[in-house]
Amino acid sequence: MRKLAVLSMHTSPLAQPGIGDGGGMNVYVREVSSALEQAGISSTVFTRRVDSETPKVMTFGDGLNVVQIDAGDFSLRKEDLYSVISDFTNGVEDFLLKEDQHDALLANYWLSGSAAHKLKHSLNMPLLTSFHTLARVKAVSGDKSFGYDERITVESEVIGCSDVILSNSSFEMDQLVSYYGADPSRVEIVPPGVDHSIFNPASKKEAREILNLNEQKTLLFVGRIQPLKGVDLAVSTLSELEDKDTRLVLIGSPSGLEGPSEERHIRKKIEELGLTDRVQFVEPQPHEKLVNWYRAADVLLMPSRSESFGLVALEAAACGLPVVASAVGGLQTIVKNDLSGYLIDDRDPWSYAAHVSKIINDSEKAEAMSKEAVKSSKSFTWSVTAARLRRICLDLQSRSLVDCA
Known part of the structure; x- marks a missing residue:
């Protein structure tokens, strides 16, 4: 196995996480591709062109190429991208036929999975798929932001034909099997990693000086502003705290069809609860700046309705920040309940506030959780992720391809 064609149709690894549709998947594609390069397997990343200025091929890391594929208007929303899947698929196929040096396909998310499924058959290449989120899981969580029937059909087809399905955790593996009937023998658990050279503990006092923050207790939320992420619950948690001096910092921007209306809802709620002076909105931050917010905060709130993994929680943990999160998906792998943070089974803001209070009102507890x-x-590194993927790719060479025809 020499080289992977990595498909990331709806978001580029070069994009800033937290802006628009950019999130943990951007980080995953960038870091996995870079780490695989170090492990001896090169990658070419294919994404959809969203402007006229970006060159056809851009290079990042140690010579990894990101190829911009023309597919529909630049302004197309993620929710409308399925209509241009064929254009994206054809563009990737044209490039691969000219290059003739890629050995397997690695698809990220259902849109890329749809394209890669077609490419698997037209080019006779093995297919590895990482879904990052699953429609049936999101629907069960109460997310009504998108019609899922078409997506569920595509996900089912791709799962049925993928030679390897990559799962972030045992929880996601269970979801793949129970909700989609995935063959467990083709599911490989490969957790993401975190860059410990960036995300590591340092002085809270110095971080607050850099950010011009005073000594108020600080709750932190990092993520896209959309109903699925539970920003409203983070605000309600702040309101329920007995300590009325604690502040909440929200780092992120609106995302998806409901993002703008959700932000308006959040801002109105903050005003109605009398929290205007205690909530700070901050635009999405690059990693080298985001790390200071993790170091400056006292607790990370992650009240998501569903999470495939939750890279933000892992980044925070690596910086020594206790996490209070929903007991969903991969967050149950990252957060050690009552040891490194708390996992909450309900969506009652009082429950979140009670557990936050246990941390911010007990310095010894906070210090123990931080450590x-x-x-x-420490067990989550991109080099470990890449090593597992490299082993899977090498094993794939000796397998017969799954035939879904």
């Missing part, structure tokens, strides 16, 4: 968070994060 345990750092310790538990």
Whole structure:
């Protein structure tokens, strides 16, 4: 196995996480591709062109190429991209036929999975798929932001034909099997990693000086503003705290069809609860700046309705920040309940506030959780992720391709 064709149709690894549709998947594609390069397997990343200025091929890291594929108007929303799947598929196929040096396909998300499924058959190449989120899981969580029937059909087809399905955790593997009937023998658990050279503990006082923050207790939320992420619950948690001096910092921007209306809802709620002076909105931050917010905060709130993994929680843990999160998906792998943070089974803001209070009102508890968070994060590295993927890719060479025809 020499080289992978990595498909990331709806978002580029070069994009800033937290803006628009950019999130943990951007980080995953960039870091996995870079780490695989170090492990001896090169990658070419294919994404959809969203402007006229970006060159056809851009290079990042140690010579990894990101290829911009023309597919529909630049302004198309993610929710409308399925209509241009054929254009994206054809563009990737044309490039691969000219290059003739890629050995397997790695698809990220259902849109790329749809394209890669077609390419698997037209080019006779093995297909590895990482879904990052699953429609049936999101629907069960109460997310009504998108009609899922078409997506569920595509996900089912791709799962049925993928030679390897990559799962972030045992929880996602269970979801793949129970909701989609995935063959467990083709599911490989490969957790993402975190860059410990960036995300590591440092002085809270110095971080607050850099950010011009005072000594108020600080709750932190990092993510896209959309109903699925539970920003409204983070705000309600702040309101329920007995300590009325604690502040909440929200880092992110609106995403998806409901993003703008959700932000308006959040801002109105903050005003109605009398929290205007205690909530700070901050635009999405690059990693080298985001790390200071993790170091400056006292607790990370992650009240998502569903999470495939939750890279933000892992980044926070690596910086020694205790996490109070929903007991969903991969967050249950990252957060060690009552050791590095708390996992909450309900969506009652009082429950979140009670557990936040246990941390911010007990300095010894907070310090112990901080140390345990750092310790538990050490097993998650991108080099380990790449090593597991490299082994899977090498094993794939000796397998017969799954035939879904």
